[in-house]
Every structure is written in structure tokens, then in C-alpha cells.
Amino acid sequence: MPVDLSLYLVTDSTPAILKGRDLCTVVESALQGGECCSSLLPIIQLTPAGVTVVQYRDKTNDTGVQVETARKLHQVTKKYKVPLLINDRVDVALAIGAEGVHLGQDDMSFMEAKKLLPENAIIGISTSSVEEARKAAADGADYIGIGTMFATPTKTNTKSVIGTAGTQVILDAIKDSAIGTVSIGGINHSNVQRVLYQSQSPKKALDGVAIVSAIVAADDPKASAEQFVNLIRNPPRFAQASNPPRANEAEALLNKVPQIIRNMVKVHPLVHNMINFVVSNFVANVALSIGASPIMSPYGDEATDLCKFDGALLINMGTLTSESVSNYLKAIKAYNDRGNPVVYDPVGAAATHIRRNAVTQLMAGGYFDLIKGNEGEIRQVWGSSAVQQRGVDSGPSTLDGNQKATLARDLARRERNVVLLTGATDYLSDGERVIAVENGHPYLGQVTGTGCAVGTISGCFLSAHRSDRLLAVLSGILMYEIAAENAAAKEYVRGPGSFVPAFVDELYAIRTAAANGDDSWFDGRAKVHEELPIAAIMALPTRASRIRNPALFICDIQDKFRNGIYEFPKLVSTTEKMLRAASTLQIPVFITTQNRAKLGKTVPELQQHLNGPHIRADVDKTLFSMITPEIEKLLPAPDSAPLDVVIVGIETHICVTQTTLDLLERGHRVYILVDGVSSINPEERGIALARLRDAGAVVTSSESVLFEILGDAAHEAFRAVSGLVKETKETTKGALGVFSKI
Numbered sequence: 001m002p003v004d005l006s007l008y009l010v011t012d013s014t015p016a017i018l019k020g021r022d023l024c025t026v027v028e029s030a031l032q033g034g035e036c037c038s039s040l041l042p043i044i045q046l047t048p049a050g051v052t053v054v055q056y057r058d059k060t061n062d063t064g065v066q067v068e069t070a071r072k073l074h075q076v077t078k079k080y081k082v083p084l085l086i087n088d089r090v091d092v093a094l095a096i097g098a099e100g101v102h103l104g105q106d107d108m109s110f111m112e113a114k115k116l117l118p119e120n121a122i123i124g125i126s127t128s129s130v131e132e133a134r135k136a137a138a139d140g141a142d143y144i145g146i147g148t149m150f151a152t153p154t155k156t157n158t159k160s161v162i163g164t165a166g167t168q169v170i171l172d173a174i175k176d177s178a179i180g181t182v183s184i185g186g187i188n189h190s191n192v193q194r195v196l197y198q199s200q201s202p203k204k205a206l207d208g209v210a211i212v213s214a215i216v217a218a219d220d221p222k223a224s225a226e227q228f229v230n231l232i233r234n235p236p237r238f239a240q241a242s243n244p245p246r247a248n249e250a251e252a253l254l255n256k257v258p259q260i261i262r263n264m265v266k267v268h269p270l271v272h273n274m275i276n277f278v279v280s281n282f283v284a285n286v287a288l289s290i291g292a293s294p295i296m297s298p299y300g301d302e303a304t305d306l307c308k309f310d311g312a313l314l315i316n317m318g319t320l321t322s323e324s325v326s327n328y329l330k331a332i333k334a335y336n337d338r339g340n341p342v343v344y345d346p347v348g349a350a351a352t353h354i355r356r357n358a359v360t361q362l363m364a365g366g367y368f369d370l371i372k373g374n375e376g377e378i379r380q381v382w383g384s385s386a387v388q389q390r391g392v393d394s395g396p397s398t399l400d401g402n403q404k405a406t407l408a409r410d411l412a413r414r415e416r417n418v419v420l421l422t423g424a425t426d427y428l429s430d431g432e433r434v435i436a437v438e439n440g441h442p443y444l445g446q447v448t449g450t451g452c453a454v455g456t457i458s459g460c461f462l463s464a465h466r467s468d469r470l471l472a473v474l475s476g477i478l479m480y481e482i483a484a485e486n487a488a489a490k491e492y493v494r495g496p497g498s499f500v501p502a503f504v505d506e507l508y509a510i511r512t513a514a515a516n517g518d519d520s521w522f523d524g525r526a527k528v529h530e531e532l533p534i535a536a537i538m539a540l541p542t543r544a545s546r547i548r549n550p551a552l553f554i555c556d557i558q559d560k561f562r563n564g565i566y567e568f569p570k571l572v573s574t575t576e577k578m579l580r581a582a583s584t585l586q587i588p589v590f591i592t593t594q595n596r597a598k599l600g601k602t603v604p605e606l607q608q609h610l611n612g613p614h615i616r617a618d619v620d621k622t623l624f625s626m627i628t629p630e631i632e633k634l635l636p637a638p639d640s641a642p643l644d645v646v647i648v649g650i651e652t653h654i655c656v657t658q659t660t661l662d663l664l665e666r667g668h669r670v671y672i673l674v675d676g677v678s679s680i681n682p683e684e685r686g687i688a689l690a691r692l693r694d695a696g697a698v699v700t701s702s703e704s705v706l707f708e709i710l711g712d713a714a715h716e717a718f719r720a721v722s723g724l725v726k727e728t729k730e731t732t733k734g735a736l737g738v739f740s741k742i
């Protein structure tokens with residue numbers, strides 16, 4: 001039964017929340033909220049008219065009281081034509097004729113509940129992982145509750161906290177299903193718009209938000225519900241449509257840069273810096289020299305006044321203290337509410353436990369228009385727990401240019417903002433476009449605060465130019481890095497020490513030229529190109545992993561082979577496990593079929609796993625090798641990092657062999673899974689595997705490869721992948737039982 005999930009109220013009967021009030025009165029008040037606003041136009045595909053569904057959740061009272069309370073609540077909800085769902089208790093729902101139930105993972109199963117309840121009853125399921133969400137969708141649940149969104153004082157089990165990033169991954173995984181979705185956990189008036197905005201995956205958005213204490217504990221539940229209705233009907237003030245990529249984007253952007261710089265100088269923006277004490281003076285001088293107006297203020301409460309000047313806020317956590325995070329959060333809220341830009345520079349993000357925690361709190365606590373940092377910092381923000389920074393420097397790089405570009409793009413896409421990953425080459429992305437900037441000078445890496453100043457400068461440009469954030473930041477870095485090149489070229493500059501004053505002078509010189517309408521300083525100077533990432537960044541290698549650039553190749557697992565191939569079902573089960581892991585880890589997958597018209601599609605058991613952004617190719621072929629011209633085009637260029645191809649499929653001695661040899665010839669590494677390859681004659685397998693091992697391929701097992709990709713139990717996907725290994729241990733055993741006897 002379709003249900004409007006827009007504003008989903010979950011009740012709480014604990015005395016501290018109800019504060020002596022009757023639950024039915026509180027719920028009725030909340031149901032009245034929003035009646036006044038029904039003429040507003042929906043903006044985020046939500047059309048609430050007050051609370052749209054009520055869930056009665058009562059973990060303490062006994063059955064008699066629950067039945068009685070639910071019956072009374074039902075009288076109220078019926079008056080407002082809003083469905084009442086009962087948490088956990090199918091028996092209570094049946095007793096009072098409620099419209100449906102909401103079930104947790106440990107409650108009665110969906111199938112059991114379906115059997116007991118009337119046919120049109122609404123059934124919702126709590127989920128916190130892709131697996132649970134997919135299962136609920138496949139079972140036919142009406143909606144899923146996705147959570148926990150944010151940690152709350154009452155729910156401190158941080159393991160289940162998935163944030164907007166985790167919610168987005170779940171939404172993406174079920175994008176082809178019509179199942180309803182509602183986010184739950186710590187949602188209140190100040191974060192509801194951001195939850196809806198940042199959780200959105202390209203093809204599926206949340207249908208609503210579940211609210212508990214922000215309505216039930218509110219002094220005026222009606223006013224609270226009304227405020228929610230208004231908020232969920234409108235996008236947050238910082239929302240911005242991203243610009244679709246165009247051909248020759250870098251060139252088109254460069255043409256606009258001088259004008260953006262002239263305008264920034266004219267606007268003379270205020271930049272509010274919450275910045276470390278090491279670089280404070282240098283950064284203030286850099287801001288002044290480009291024509292902006294800096295103010296250094298670490299005191300969060302001051303932001304309520306400062307944000308009214310419509311400048312930008314910079315959060316630079318270089319010298320974090322016990323009070324910093326709460327001050328930052330107050331300031332971020334003030335700027336977010338006003339829609340003024342906020343830049344986050346997570347200095348030293350991966351250096352200590354305290355900084356890693358600060359990243360988590362800040363990312364959950366507000367919206368950043370720009371996240372800027374070096375490789376180590378951006379990796380930490382992405383969530384790779386295996387990063388270790390020594391101090392504030394980036395540490396040794398583990399990513400090549402393409403991977404950095406991909407990281408910047410995927411983080412920007414996930415957060416729906418702009419990301420700048422700095423280094424000798426800077427990578428700037430808004431989630432669609434990725435621009436690489438090669439200007440600058442090595443002296444910049446030898447002076448402390450040059451990265452911090454990029455944050456401040458970016459804030460100035462974001463404040464002055466609001467319609468295209470990527471262009472604004474690009475203009476800032478080009479002004480900055482060309483000034484650095486000019487300074488380093490002065491004959492009196494002999495090293496980082498004499499470089500600093502010359503650099504401030506050169507920034508000032510460009511600012512003066514721009515103020516006079518003179519753009520000649522820019523002619524032919526920008527070293528900028530568009531970078532096209534190919535990989536998906538969830539598969540970022542950990543330091544401990546030798547498989548740095550994994551890809552999964554699935555060779556010709558088609559229906560017509562089902563009866564001929566030795567132990568075909570076992571090869572399919574290994575492949576299914578690898579496909580599920582590839583989805584969790586977002587490892588790129590390449591699939592082929594041999595003469596599909598004659599031999600059929602990839603087998604139905606695998607079809608449900610063949611969707612998602614990580615599926616890079618599904619190609620029909622006549623060649624025996626999978627390296628067809630179409631697939632060849634998608635492989636990394638010869639001078640980029642080679643792939644670690646994990647291959648499964650049939651037949652070992654023909655298509656698998658020829659694919660492996662082609663890949664080895666092109667410099668890639670190949671891992672052949674013994675439990676994932678087969679032939680018609682089992683004896684062919686051993687001969688082929690021995691030959692391929694001689695040729696340089698690694699012959700190994702699915703489980704071994706999965707743990708090698710993880711490399712470290714601290715990998716963010718460790719729990720998910722080890723859970724999968726555990727779940728499939730019987731089929732793995734079965735496959736190894738037949739396939740390891742080569």
C-alpha cells in the first residue's frame with residue numbers, strides 16, 4: 001500500500017520526553033501542524049501536509065497498556081486520515097486494526113508478518129546496510145527506515161550511525177526499486193534540510209524523515225511539525241545545482257577566470273577565519289593582499305553577527321583544542337542557515353584520534369561548500385581509516401593522479417559540494433567536472449600555511465562568485481599559484497624565506513592589475529586540464545594491501561553452459577560472492593558474454609548484481625579474450641597505474657586463458673580464482689592454471705583475494721566483507737572442495 005512518508009512521527013512514551021503530557025494529545029497537536037501550509041509548492045519531491053504517518057513505539061509498557069494506548073491513538077490518527085503503524089508488535093496491530101507495522105531486524109520476519117496481517121497492511125523494515133535494504137526491497141516491504149542518521153544522546157551506538165554518506169550508498173543500492181525510504185536518527189529542525197539534500201543519490205532520494213523527540217518533546221508539537229513541513233518543502237539555502245560537464249570545459253572555465261578575479265577584488269569580501277595560530281598572521285596578509293577583508297575569530301557565538309556581512313567562513317582545525325569543535329559547529333550553523341559559503345580545511349585530519357573524531361563530528365554537523373586538503377586529509381574525510389599522517393603534512397602518497405582525481409570527484413559527489421585536493425598538481429571537482437591545476441612552485445610546499453591560505457582565498461572567491469563554486473575556487477588557486485610562480489622567478493628570491501614577502505607582493509600586483517582591468521598577467525599562464533577519472537574510489541587501497549587497483553572480470557557465465565561445464569553452480573556461487581563484494585567495495589566490474597544471441601545472457605542468479613555505477617562494461621563478443629576493443633578503451637592508459645584484475649568465468653583454458661595473457665601483456669596483474677573458473681573437461685583447468693601461473697598470473701582463491709583487497713581489519717568495508725565471507729562459508733567450502741583438486 002503506498003504511504004506518504006514525508007513527515008513520519010515516531011512516538012516515545014518515556015516520561016522525560018512526554019513531560020507529564022498525554023501521548024494522544026501530543027500526537028494530535030503534531031497532526032494539526034502543517035494544515036496552514038498546504039498551498040506551498042513542493043521542492044524536494046515531498047508533499048507533506050503535517051505529519052503524514054504515525055508510528056506507535058513503546059518499548060516499556062506491557063501488552064495491555066500498549067493495546068489501550070494504540071487504540072486511543074488510532075482514533076486520533078483516523079480523524080486526520082493518517083496511517084498508524086505499530087512498532088514490533090504485530091499482535092497489537094491486529095488487535096486494534098492498525099494500518100500496519102514497523103519491524104526491526106530482530107523482530108518477526110517480514111514474511112511471517114505478511115502472513116498474519118491483512119493483505120493491504122503497510123509493512124516497514126528498519127535497515128542500516130545495503131544488504132538489509134536490498135532484502136527488504138526484494139521481499140516486497142512497503143518502505144524501509146534507514147538509520148541511524150546521527151548519534152543522539154539516547155542512541156550512542158556509533159557503529160550503526162551511517163550519516164548522509166551511508167544513507168546515500170543504501171539509496172543508490174536500491175535505486176531500481178519503488179520501495180519507500182525514510183531516514184531516522186537524530187533528525188531535527190537544524191539538520192533536516194541537509195539530510196534530505198546530502199543523502200540524495202543520483203537516482204533515488206529519501207521519501208521522508210522520521211522524527212522523534214524534536215516533535216514529541218517539543219513544548220509546542222504543532223509548531224514543531226509546522227516548521228518541519230516548511231523545511232522539508234524547501235531546499236537548504238546552500239543548495240546548488242551542479243553544472244553539467246561540457247566539452248572543452250577547462251578552456252571554457254579559463255576564459256571566465258580573469259573576470260571572476262576582477263569581480264572578487266571589487267566585492268572586497270569578508271572572510272571569517274577560524275584558523276590555527278601558526279599561520280594566522282600570514283593568512284590574514286594573503287587575504288589583504290588579494291583585496292579581501294580577513295577577520296580571525298575562534299569564538300563560535302560571534303558568527304551570528306559576522307555571518308550577516310555575507311562573507312565566507314573558513315574552518316581550519318590546525319590547532320584544535322577541546323573547545324574548537326563546539327565553536328566550529330555554532331559558526332557553521334550560522335553560515336549554513338544564511339546560505340553563506342563555508343570552507344573546511346581538515347588540517348592533520350589523519351594524524352591523531354582526536355582529529356579523526358573531529359572530522360566525523362564536523363562532517364555530521366554541518367554543510368561545507370568546499371572541502372580542501374592534501375591527500376592524507378582528503379582520504380581521511382572520505383573515511384579511509386587506514387590513513388596515517390605524520391603531523392600536518394600529507395605523508396607519502398599512495399595514489400596516482402587518476403586516483404586523486406577520482407577521490408576528489410567521488411567525495412564532492414557524495415557530499416554534494418566542491419573538493420580541492422592540493423599537492424604539486426591540485427585536483428578540483430564538483431562531483432561532475434574534475435580539473436587538474438599544475439601551476440605553483442615547489443617553494444609553496446616549503447612554507448607553512450600556504451595550504452591554509454588556499455582555504456582562505458577559496459572562501460573569498462566563493463563569497464564573491466556564487467553561481468559556480470568550482471569556477472570560483474579555480475580562479476582563486478590560479479591567482480595564487482601564478483603569483484607564486486612570479487615570486488619564485490624574482491632574482492632576489494633565494495629560498496622559502498625570501499619567497500614569502502615576494503609572494504605577498506605578487507598577489508598584490510595581480511590584485512592591482514585586476515582592479516585596473518588589466519588581465520595580461522594571465523595570458524597563457526594557466527596549466528590546467530580536465531581529468532577523467534575511471535576508477536571508483538571506494539576501492540582505495542589501504543597501506544597493507546598489495547592489490548592497489550582492483551577490477552573484477554566476469555567471463556562468459558551464460559545459461560547455455562549450465563549443463564556442460566564442470567561444477568557450474570559452484571562457479572556461479574563464487575562469482576555471486578565476488579559481485580556482492582565488488583558492490584560493497586565499489587570495485588569496477590567488467591562482464592562479457594560469448595555470442596549472447598546463441599548462448600544466452602549472463603545467468604539469472606547473477607543478474608541482480610549487475611547494476612550500479614561500478615559496473616563498467618557488459619559486452620557481447622566473438623573474440624575469445626575479454627579484451628575486446630570496447631573493453632580495451634576502458635582500461636587505464638599504458639602509463640597509468642596497472643589494474644589488479646580478479647578473474648572468474650569459463651572456460652579456463654580458452655577465454656579465461658586468452659584474457660589473462662592479454663592483460664599480462666598490457667602490464668596488468670591478474671588473479672585467477674581457482675574456485676571461480678571452470679571448463680567442460682575438468683582436466684583442462686589444471687593444465688591452463690599451471691600455464692597461466694608460469695606466464696605470471698597469480699592463482700589463488702576468492703577468500704584470499706577479498707582479504708588481500710581489504711589488507712587491514714581497520715578498512716571501512718571490513719565488517720561488510722567479512723560478514724559476506726561468513727554468510728557464504730558453506731558454498732565457499734563446496735566450491736573449494738571440487739575446484740582445489742586441480
Ligand SMILES: Nc1ncnc2c1ncn2[C@@H]1O[C@H](COP(=O)(O)OP(=O)(O)OP(=O)(O)O)[C@@H](O)[C@H]1O
Pocket residue numbers: 347373374392393394422423424425426438439440441442443444445447448449450451452453454477481
Ligand atoms: N611541488 C609543488 N609544486 C607546485 N605547487 C605546489 C607544490 N607543493 C605545493 N604546491 C601548492 O601549494 C599550495 C599548498 O598545497 P599543499 O598541498 O602543500 O598544502 P598543505 O600541505 O595543506 O600546506 P600547509 O598545511 O602547510 O598549509 C597548493 O596551492 C599547491 O598547489
Ligand SMILES: Cc1ncsc1CCO
Pocket residue numbers: 276278279318319347392448449452
Ligand atoms: C605546523 C602546523 N601545526 C599545526 S597547524 C600548522 C600549520 C600548517 O597547517
